[in-house]
Amino acid sequence: MGGGWTVNEPLLRISALRKAYGSRLVLRSIDLEVAEHQVVCLIGGSGSGKSTLLRCIDLLDVVDDGTIHLGGTELTDPRLDANLARRRIGIVFQAYNLFPHLNVLDNITLAPRQVHKVPRRQAEESARELLARLGLADKAHDYPERLSGGQQQRAAIARALATDPQVLLFDEITSALDPELVGEVLDVVTDLKERGLTILMATHEMGFARQAADQVCFLQDGVIREQGTAEQVFTDPRHESTRRFLSRVLER
Numbered sequence: 001m002g003g004g005w006t007v008n009e010p011l012l013r014i015s016a017l018r019k020a021y022g023s024r025l026v027l028r029s030i031d032l033e034v035a036e037h038q039v040v041c042l043i044g045g046s047g048s049g050k051s052t053l054l055r056c057i058d059l060l061d062v063v064d065d066g067t068i069h070l071g072g073t074e075l076t077d078p079r080l081d082a083n084l085a086r087r088r089i090g091i092v093f094q095a096y097n098l099f100p101h102l103n104v105l106d107n108i109t110l111a112p113r114q115v116h117k118v119p120r121r122q123a124e125e126s127a128r129e130l131l132a133r134l135g136l137a138d139k140a141h142d143y144p145e146r147l148s149g150g151q152q153q154r155a156a157i158a159r160a161l162a163t164d165p166q167v168l169l170f171d172e173i174t175s176a177l178d179p180e181l182v183g184e185v186l187d188v189v190t191d192l193k194e195r196g197l198t199i200l201m202a203t204h205e206m207g208f209a210r211q212a213a214d215q216v217c218f219l220q221d222g223v224i225r226e227q228g229t230a231e232q233v234f235t236d237p238r239h240e241s242t243r244r245f246l247s248r249v250l251e252r
């Protein structure tokens, strides 16, 4: 592990990543780099492999081949303690993944207190700061079921932030929301970008990707067909498959 880590290295580096479920090859040979403070959006049709890629990075799925480096650490090193490594990553899924039996404050302080051994007072103080920043200051003692979908996703983002991760992975975090709630969650992502967080997100929100992403990756059948700045991919896609995908989703 480690070694060769210089300030010029991207924060997250994925090389020749391959993942199959049984005989179905889902990620073929993924190369992707995310620099510190960048927002990278993964776009692509249903089943193209976006979620699988994020799950591999968070070590929820075991890769078949290739490497993932975060900072100086190879996450794919079989000797690595996955639970330790995962603490450096914050992930939020499409479906609200708050613990239903805990109020918002306890959801957010759970990992800092139990995993990072942060004293309760300190964990709660930090959680309240996060809640205030995400517009949820008055929701600390509410249970998830009392929150709207947008509020639940914002609380889930607060929970992901509570352990101060090096990188945030967002897996279609607005896909399950009513359309009128999408904006409030994307505004939070924009705020995190402005604060310099590093974010890799799978999204179907093309307008957001175009406006907020530093890099956009178009996935198709487990391959990155095209990668470039948002401006380049959206205004001048190099590949016919990107062009077809964009014209299909943008005309909806």
Ligand SMILES: Nc1ncnc2c1ncn2[C@@H]1O[C@H](COP(=O)(O)OP(=O)(O)OP(=O)(O)O)[C@@H](O)[C@H]1O
Residues within 6 Å of the ligand: 021, 024, 026, 044, 045, 046, 047, 048, 049, 050, 051, 052, 053, 172, 202
């Ligand atoms: N646990 C699993 N076992 C078997 N096949 C799986 C599993 N998870 C995903 N797949 C398959 O892998 C392929 C890629 O799925 P994935 O969820 O990564 O796509 P996606 O791009 O995120 O799609 P969507 O935009 O619909 O969420 C799909 O064909 C899916 O059916």
